[in-house]
Structures are given as C-alpha cells and as structure tokens.
Amino acid sequence: MIPASDADRVHVRAPGKVNLFLEVGAAMPDGYHELATAFQAVSLYEDVWATASDDFTIEVTGSVDTSGVPLDDRNLALRAARLLARKTGxxxxxxxxxxxxxxxxxxxxxxxxxxxxxxxxxDALWGTELTNAQLHQLAARLGADVPFSLHGGTAVGTGRGDELSAALARGRFEWVFATDAEGLSTPDVYTELDAHRERRRTDIAPAPTQPFVDPDVLHALRAGDPVRLAACLRNDLQAAALNLRPELAEVLELGESAGALAGIVSGSGPTVAFLCEAPEAALDVRVALAALGRDAFHAHGPVPGARLLPA
Structure with missing residues (x-):
C-alpha cells in the first residue's frame, strides 16, 4: 500500500529499464506475442509531480528531447491518472x-x-490507498512494461511481460546507453520481426511456442558477474531493429571495440545498451561514443521502482 500524503503536491520518481534477455514467441491471433524477458531497472529516471486540479492536464520537460511526447490522452501518464480516478471514484x-x-x-x-x-x-495525492497488487493490476492494463516500472530491481517477465517474478541480482551492473535522435515504433519493430522470421524461415529456428529466460542469465545475476552476464545477453527484437535501422550495427561495433563486455539493442530500440565491467570502462565507452557524435549516458542497475520523494 502506498501511504497517503497530506501535501497538495506529490513527487514520484520511476526508473528506465534495460532488457537483459528477451525471447519473443510467435504472433498470436490477437497480434500480440508471448514474451519471456529479464528486466533490470537502471539509474535514468522519470520524475512526476502531481498537483490537485479540476481537470486532467500534463506538461513535459526534461534533459532529453521531449518534442515527440504527446500532451493529450495518448500520453500514458495521463491515461494512468484517469484510470485510477475511474477505479476509485x-x-x-x-x-x-x-x-x-x-x-x-x-x-x-x-x-x-x-x-x-x-x-x-x-494514489498518494488522492489518498486512495490502493494495495500494491491493485496498482499492479491497473499498471498491467496500461502496458506490458508498466508493472515492472512500479517494482523496479531485477525481474523475469512472462506472458506479455507483465507477469513478474523478482530475480536476485547481487552487486551493481554498469551500463552505457547510446541513444538516437529518431525513435523506433515498438509496433513497427514487432511487425518487422514477424516479416524477418517469415523471410528467413528456411535458415533460422522457428519462433518458440513457449518462450523462457535462459537460466544462465539468472545464474550470472545471482553471482553479480558482469562477464558471465555479457555472454548471455539476448534480444530477439534486435534483428528487426537492425533491419529498420542498419546504422545501429556500427554503434554496437564501436561500443564493444571501446571496451564494453557486450552490446545489445535495448528493447525495441533504437537505444543500444553496453554492459561494462567497471565504472572506468563505462567512462571509456561513453567518451568513445560521444567522440563520434552519439549521445551516451552512463547508468547502473538495479535500482528501485516508482517511489515517493519529497515534493
């Protein structure tokens, strides 16, 4: 349960994530795909301040380019607020x-x-006092990644990614993220994955009927071993993202040649994530990417999920 707040303004911080492992099943009749993924929350954050109002409105600022963020009911945060209001009256x-x-x-x-x-x-602003389980249910209605953003840490996601099981991760994992000025549409990437599998059906394995996370990923996390984890990073969407944005292959090669243990397209891309052995190695990778004009961010994981902070 989230404690109620007596303040008229509430501040919550929630983390971004990286998919350490993502196995994607075949498209189902409804167009969605069964997933098995290992998430890790990382220290790049979204901050949200909520203030009581007669209507539902939103403004967006940030240290990253926000020009493509909608300010109407297409915005997921605004939809979340409306959903909670309907749920609680x-x-x-x-x-x-x-x-x-x-x-x-x-x-x-x-x-x-x-x-x-x-x-x-x-929930805190209005004092609606939903339980964590109730918030999770609402989060799952908003999108597959929203429940993980609530919980943070490291977790295995199945189903559409919203059925979560906490995973033990010892120590701290160092990441460098190379971003791209032009985003990639998640639906477009999944569509390209299906097309890629169809084109290559004679020389690649068929989509798994029951995706699962490689146990080696969980062993590496429990051991706190970035070298071992680097050896089993996987993203089934990577081939589709590279088909749509071939220049990402050069970014992957650059980061690995600069000292990263391994690079992987993050989720549906186009951000590329590099796992590094130590903070010093992460700095080298970030500098090398920046020297070639790439925006790059150093972050670490795992970190907590959405949490209240002083307003």
Whole structure:
C-alpha cells in the first residue's frame, strides 16, 4: 500500500529499464506475442509531480528531447491518472508535471515509467490507498512494461511481460546507453520481426511456442558477474531493429571495440545498451561514443521502482 500524503503536491520518481534477455514467441491471433524477458531497472529516471486540479492536464520537460511526447490522452501518464480516478471514484482531476530523463521512444520504458509514477503519485495525492497488487493490476492494463516500472530491481517477465517474478541480482551492473535522435515504433519493430522470421524461415529456428529466460542469465545475476552476464545477453527484437535501422550495427561495433563486455539493442530500440565491467570502462565507452557524435549516458542497475520523494 502506498501511504497517503497530506501535501497538495506529490513527487514520484520511476526508473528506465534495460532488457537483459528477451525471447519473443510467435504472433498470436490477437497480434500480440508471448514474451519471456529479464528486466533490470537502471539509474535514468522519470520524475512526476502531481498537483490537485479540476481537470486532467500534463506538461513535459526534461534533459532529453521531449518534442515527440504527446500532451493529450495518448500520453500514458495521463491515461494512468484517469484510470485510477475511474477505479476509485475520484471526482477531481490532477495536473502532472513530467521531467524526463529516459530517452523518448528509445526502448527503455520511459513512457511506462511515467505511467507507473503517475499511478503512485495520484494514489498518494488522492489518498486512495490502493494495495500494491491493485496498482499492479491497473499498471498491467496500461502496458506490458508498466508493472515492472512500479517494482523496479531485477525481474523475469512472462506472458506479455507483465507477469513478474523478482530475480536476485547481487552487486551493481554498469551500463552505457547510446541513444538516437529518431525513435523506433515498438509496433513497427514487432511487425518487422514477424516479416524477418517469415523471410528467413528456411535458415533460422522457428519462433518458440513457449518462450523462457535462459537460466544462465539468472545464474550470472545471482553471482553479480558482469562477464558471465555479457555472454548471455539476448534480444530477439534486435534483428528487426537492425533491419529498420542498419546504422545501429556500427554503434554496437564501436561500443564493444571501446571496451564494453557486450552490446545489445535495448528493447525495441533504437537505444543500444553496453554492459561494462567497471565504472572506468563505462567512462571509456561513453567518451568513445560521444567522440563520434552519439549521445551516451552512463547508468547502473538495479535500482528501485516508482517511489515517493519529497515534493
């Protein structure tokens, strides 16, 4: 349960994420795909302030380009606030101020983090006192990544990615994220994955009927061993993202040649994530990427999920 707040303004912070492992099943009749993924929350954050209002409104600022973020009901944070109001019978509205630190449309779950933060912030602002399980149910209605943004840490996701089991991760894992000025549409990437599998059906394995996370990923996390984890990073969407954005292959090669243990397209891309052995190695990778004109961010994981902070 999220404690109620007596303040008229509530501040919640939620993290971005990286998919350490993502196995994608075949498309189902409804167009969705069964997934098995290992998430890790990382120290790039979305901050949301919620203030009581007669209507539902939103403003967006940030340290990343926010020009493509909608300010109407297409915005996931605004939809989260409206959903919570309907669920709880809340009569008033809310003004949300979102300050973004996760790349937009970059496969790192920034919009999902906004939605998770909005749920927690509005629950505290309105004193609706939903349980964690109830918030999780609402989060799952908003999108597959939103429940993980609520919980943070490291977790295995199955189903559409919203059925979560916490995973033990010892120590701290160092990441460098190379972003791209032009985002990639998640539906477009999944469509390309299906097309890629059809084109290559004679020389690649068929899509799994029951995706699962490689146990080696969980062993590496429990051991706190980045070298071992690097050997089993996997993203089934990577081939599709590279088909749509071939220049990402050069970014992967550059980061690995600069000292990263391994690189992987993050989620549906186009952000590329590099796992590094130590903070010093992460700095080298970030500098090398920046020297070639790439925006690059150093972050670490795992970190907590959506949480209240002083307003």
């Amino acid at each position: 809340q009569a008033g509205g809310v003004h949300l101020h979102v300050r973004k630190g996760v790349p937009v449309a970059g496969g790192m779950g920034g919009g999902s983090a906004d939605a998770a933060a909005a749920l927690v912030a509005c």
